[in-house]
Amino acid sequence: MLEIDNLTVEFGTKKVLDGVSLTAEKGKVLGIVGESGSGKTMTALAVMGLLSPDARVAEGSSIQLDGKELIGLPEKKLAAIRGNDIAMIFQEPMTSLNPTMRIGRQLEEALRLHGQKIPSKSWLREKVMEALKEACLPEPEKQYDRYPHELSGGMRQRVMIAMGTICRPDYLLCDEPTTALDVTTEKGILELINRIRTEHNMGIIFITHDLKLLRGFADKVAVMCKGKVVEQGSVEQIFNAPVEEYTRRLIASIPDRQHRRNVKAAGAEK
């Protein structure tokens, strides 16, 4: 279990997270939804220990992984944990891969850094190939030697997923992984994440501003607004009986967002 309890993060006197409490379980999908600026990314970064140095985690905050407290852990121990136990996929597939490293090389780097024993070069390549195939990347042999800019956004996000899951973490944090993609590609990515979750019993934390995506996908949904979790419950609960006015507005805003997406996708299909 990954338990976030009373997490409060401040920049100077500005509270960007205010008493956030969430629980993610292995094999389940926790959806976090909220409009932009509501603190979703900040929550993910706090879990990964990637907050910028000017951010302060307030007294009384707690993030526990299977009962082990992560806040205040020295960098060395944290590094070991986040590589092997929690991985993260970022929103922008353009910037989350190193533009100067070949795809295969980046995945190999992931394996190397995770401190696994590497018996041989061919073993490395085999492992990477396996991960690329699992992520359903078309023509993996070819992509192996390519640079990120030669891949489409959807393909890059598949590479990111392969990279995040190559060492079989217990939890995968996905920060709006499909926001930069068109609708059809988005569907494929969601399916992929779901399949990997069931196959490896991974816990997924799926961040989005698009509530609709979580329908039929998430087990639990947390609604965030201005750094607070304002509502939490099953997907049905949130959709059918939203308690908060804010949640109702999120549901109501779906059609026009969908429309905008379609227009954008039609213009920039690749």
Place this chain on the structure above:
Amino acid sequence: MAEKRTKVKKNIYFRVGLGITLFFVVLMFVGLIYTPYDPNAMNSSEKFLAPCLSHPMGTDNFGRDIFSRVLKGISMTGLVAVSTVAIGGTIGTIIGALTGFYGGIVDEIVMRINDTLNGFPSILLALVIVSILGPGKYNVILALGILFIPSFARIVRSEYINYKNRDFVKSARLMGAGSLRIIFLHIFPNILPTLLVTITIGFNNAVLAEAGLSYLGIGIQPPDASLGSMLSDAQSYLFSAPWYAVMPGMTIVLFVLGFSLLSEGICSK
């Protein structure tokens, strides 16, 4: 369409710049091992010969072959430029990478020192350093090398500040990559294009600075020939033997032009 045209034009810059620069690199090596005449051999019967078949660039006030001296001068000036950029570039890049990546108080202090150094006209600083160390090619290299540190440090630092918060760097860190690994393996290849431009501009400035110092008489010392010291010697004979000044002068212009076109071309790539 218009964008495409400027791209093609920039590409021509790159090619011509590369051509000129390679030509000079060849001349540099030629000058090291071969000159048609001994560049320092004086011959009182052949003073101030205008360019002719046996002396394509003429001779100077001591009857020395100007072409041979220009060749030697290119080697010398090139050597100074390469060493200077190597010193300034290496130290500057390391300082810039570390301060940019880590930030904090050390960064503040180093950058204030940097700004202060940058505030002075560089030729003035070079003058001060050389007058402390004394003239001669090694001291010129040292002085210019130190002078070049701040500009490299500043540019590399801003690149590292730009890159350190990119998602792929966060991602590498998430996987457990250490800071040094991130600095050199993950970020450094990304700044190479910028570094390349900075290096070409550096060569450009180094050639001019060496010429400037030697022209002022505190750079390369006789009997060593450098393009700047030849210009300095030639100025008294500007009207009686104009080729003496024109030949090394044109060489400097062409040399610098090559680097300028090259950096312009790389910039747009």
